[in-house]
Amino acid sequence: MKKSLLILALIALLLAGCTSSAAVETEEPAEADSPPENQVGTSILDEDAFFEHPYDDMAVYEAGLVTDEQPVLAHVGDLTTYRISLFVEDNLYQLHGRQLVRYTNMEETALDGIYFRLYANLFGGTITVSDLTADGTSVEGTLEMEDSALWVKLPQPLAPGETVDLAMNFELELPQEMGGNYGLFSSYDERMLLHVSYPVIPVFDDEGWNVEVPPTYGDVSFFDAAMYMVRVEAPEGLIWVGTGVEIARGDEDGRDVRLFASGPARDFYIAASPRFEVIETQVGETTVRSFAFENRQTGSDAALTVAANAIASYSARFGLYPYTEFDIVGAPMEAWGMEYPGATAISDTLYDTEAYYGDTPAIVYLEGTVAHEVAHQWFFNLVGTDQVDEPWMDEAIVQYATGLYFLDQYGEEGYSGFQASWYDRWDRVDRSEIPIGQPVSEYPGASYSAIIYGRGPLFIEALAREMGQDVFNDFILAYSKANRWDTAYPDELRAMAEEACECDLSILFADWVD
Numbered sequence: 001m002k003k004s005l006l007i008l009a010l011i012a013l014l015l016a017g018c019t020s021s022a023a024v025e026t027e028e029p030a031e032a033d034s035p036p037e038n039q040v041g042t043s044i045l046d047e048d049a050f051f052e053h054p055y056d057d058m059a060v061y062e063a064g065l066v067t068d069e070q071p072v073l074a075h076v077g078d079l080t081t082y083r084i085s086l087f088v089e090d091n092l093y094q095l096h097g098r099q100l101v102r103y104t105n106m107e108e109t110a111l112d113g114i115y116f117r118l119y120a121n122l123f124g125g126t127i128t129v130s131d132l133t134a135d136g137t138s139v140e141g142t143l144e145m146e147d148s149a150l151w152v153k154l155p156q157p158l159a160p161g162e163t164v165d166l167a168m169n170f171e172l173e174l175p176q177e178m179g180g181n182y183g184l185f186s187s188y189d190e191r192m193l194l195h196v197s198y199p200v201i202p203v204f205d206d207e208g209w210n211v212e213v214p215p216t217y218g219d220v221s222f223f224d225a226a227m228y229m230v231r232v233e234a235p236e237g238l239i240w241v242g243t244g245v246e247i248a249r250g251d252e253d254g255r256d257v258r259l260f261a262s263g264p265a266r267d268f269y270i271a272a273s274p275r276f277e278v279i280e281t282q283v284g285e286t287t288v289r290s291f292a293f294e295n296r297q298t299g300s301d302a303a304l305t306v307a308a309n310a311i312a313s314y315s316a317r318f319g320l321y322p323y324t325e326f327d328i329v330g331a332p333m334e335a336w337g338m339e340y341p342g343a344t345a346i347s348d349t350l351y352d353t354e355a356y357y358g359d360t361p362a363i364v365y366l367e368g369t370v371a372h373e374v375a376h377q378w379f380f381n382l383v384g385t386d387q388v389d390e391p392w393m394d395e396a397i398v399q400y401a402t403g404l405y406f407l408d409q410y411g412e413e414g415y416s417g418f419q420a421s422w423y424d425r426w427d428r429v430d431r432s433e434i435p436i437g438q439p440v441s442e443y444p445g446a447s448y449s450a451i452i453y454g455r456g457p458l459f460i461e462a463l464a465r466e467m468g469q470d471v472f473n474d475f476i477l478a479y480s481k482a483n484r485w486d487t488a489y490p491d492e493l494r495a496m497a498e499e500a501c502e503c504d505l506s507i508l509f510a511d512w513v514d
Contacts, residue, residue, distance in 0.1 A: 045250045045257050047085050050231045051100055055081055060229065060261045064245040064342075066285040069322040072485065076264055078104045080226040084198055084268070088234035092272075093187035095172040099199060102165050103158075107204055110157035114164075115209045116199035119220060120172060121147040122213070124179030124186075129199060133167045149211045150199065172197060181220060182335035184345065189332045191273040193345065194242075196221055198268065203386070203487065210386065217448055218440035219387040219394065225485045227263030232270065234258075239278065241291045241327045242270035243341050264485045265341035266381050271329050283308045284315075285324055292330035292351055299351020299363055303328050306367050307344075310374035313408040314401065317473070318378045318480040326377070328370065337369045339376030346370060368402060368418060375401040378480055384487040391448075392436040392513070393490060396456025400464075403457065419461070425454030437490065437513035459512040466508055467501040475500035 043049055053060075058073040065073070083100040105111050120127035132139050134154050142151045158164050174187040174194075184195035202210045203222050214220040228244060236256045240246070244262025251257060262268060276291040281304055288308045292300035307328055315321045323342045330348035338345045349355050350369060355362035375398040379385070385393040399422065406414035423431075428450040434443075436456045443451055464472035479488070479496050490513065498505050 045231070045248055045252075045259055047098070047231065050085060050229070050259070051083055051098075053083075053229070055102055060247060061227065061263050063247055064262055064323055064325065066320065066322060066324055068320055072264065072322075076227060076485075078106060079264060080104070080201060080224060081263075082198070082200075082226060082228045082230075082268065084228070085231040086233070088192070088232065088272075090235050091187075092192045092235070093174040093176055095174075095197075097170040097172060097198060098168075099170065100165060100167050101199075101201065102163060103201060104163045105158045105160050108160055110159050111154070111204070112157050113151055113153040114158075114166065115202055115211050116141075116150040116152065117196070117202055117211070118143075118148050118150055118199055119181070119196040120174075120185060122220075123181050123184070123195070124175035124177075126173045127170055127197075127199070129168050129170045131167070131169045135165050136167075145211060145213045148213060168199060170199060178332070178334060180216060182338065183333045184331075184335070184338050186332075190275050191271060191331060192238075193271045193331055193333075194269060195338070195345075196267065196269075200267070203384075205487070210388070212388065214388050215441045218391060221267055222386050222388055223266050223384070224487070225264035225266055225384065228261065228265060228268045230260045230262075230268055230270070232256075232258050232260070234272065237274045238272040239274065239276035239291065240270060240272050241276065241278075241289070241329045242343050243268045244323075245325055262341065266384055267341055269340035269343055269345075271331065271345065276329070279304055281305070281308050283311050283321075286311060286321055286326055287324060288326045288328075290328045290330075292348060296330050296348050296351035298353050299348070299366060300328075300330065302363065302366055303330075303346060303351070303370050306370040307374055309409060310371045310405050311377075313405050314375055314378055317404060318401070318477060319382070319484065321377060322382065326374070336365065337373040339373045339380055341381045342377070344370070344373035344376070346373065368406075368421070371405040372398055372402045375405070382485065383480055383483040384485075386487075386489075387440075389439040390437065390490060391440050391452050392456045392459070393488065393493065395452045396436060396460055399453055399457035400460035403461075419457075422454045422457050425450050426458070428454070431455075433511075435512070435514055455512075462512065463497065463505070463508065466505065467497060467503065471501050472497075 044053055061073055062070055081102040085098045087096040118127045129141060129150055132141050132152060137155050139152055144151055176187055179186045184193060186193050200223060203224055210222050234256050243265055244260045246258055247261050248259040275293050277294055278289050278291050280287055280289040288304060290300045290304035311321050325342055327343040329345050330351050331345040333347050336347050346369060350362050350366040352362055379397045380394055387394045403415050403418045406418040428446045434451050436451055436459055475497055494505060494509055
């Protein structure tokens, strides 16, 4: 199908309120912001009780996982656990935090210290850490890399298999305009967006600690799967959205107190606004919710339906979606979309029925953007990769997966229509055969989008053709399952592919990746 015909088809489908004959019906929740069924009792909402809650209580995470995923909780005892308490000031841009982190050294070498990333200091806001302790002993922290990395020297080396409890307080201030990293971290336009807003431990692998000042474009996070319990105390009247599920709610001195639990997950994200309106639908055990302002409801309806269809499509291809919730939030941002565990933020300009990009209505691009971000639930969250140094393993695979969504929804013509967008991107660098396997920083200007989002999925397509489509389909499912909640690297992907096809892929990888 020519691109223009696909666009006309998508416009018709969006205006009709669905994206395929298999689209599920959506409805306004009877009580969209009513308290959840209490999972743990309100006593845990007290901050002291919250921090004292047993780390081995895996029951608090069950509500966030579908039935078939819940057995993973018997095997997550060594994952890093974050306990975060956030106090949100009435102005919605200043926050005070207290955090406990239980970290187990899963490496083969002793660790003299641990890094925490402080990305707010790169995004136009500020974050400062104080009162650092390790197992109750005061320790010092040293700021590095434009204050975006905090090195915490431990009182004694942490041997393999040993655990340390790290505690800290932090002060957080959000920019009140579009901040750095696409404006994802801000308190702006009546929305508070907490993008990588807490001190977080990066991955330690055979390269050591993955700490660097990332480029101003591309994704910045490379984290292990972890367990999160987050207590939020904030002004009343806010509608909350984000990672995990709300397991308890109460009030304290006229302020709203909520408790969220999530895990395993690569990150924790929440957003809030007094103006969000929410609609929802169901896909199996998963409730899909879409949050947007009242004047964006046409787009919100379309985003909800796309997300529901994408979850069904990818679950069949890559393994079951693990969570009982998936949230989509319309946000003011410079990127079209951004992925988080169990959630995605979408630029609300794509929801605007009167906005255009060139000659094309913005809402037409909504389907591809939402389908792309949903695919990140598998390739970013379930299967972790180094998004800074190996972005193709994240974005290129997801772009190809988005093509499979269009194949499932519209057949070969739908796939071909989306495939055309890969060539359009690659044309921005005149189809130069720049390797796709470089770090983000090696792609200046237009080449990042052109190579990673354009040439990258064309490599995955070539890989599928070389392996045979049926063999590739079995391989990508096996790859997803083998690396579920783990981190995958290029050599592992290639080795699994060669084993699956019983073929030598060295020339293909040399031509496209290396």
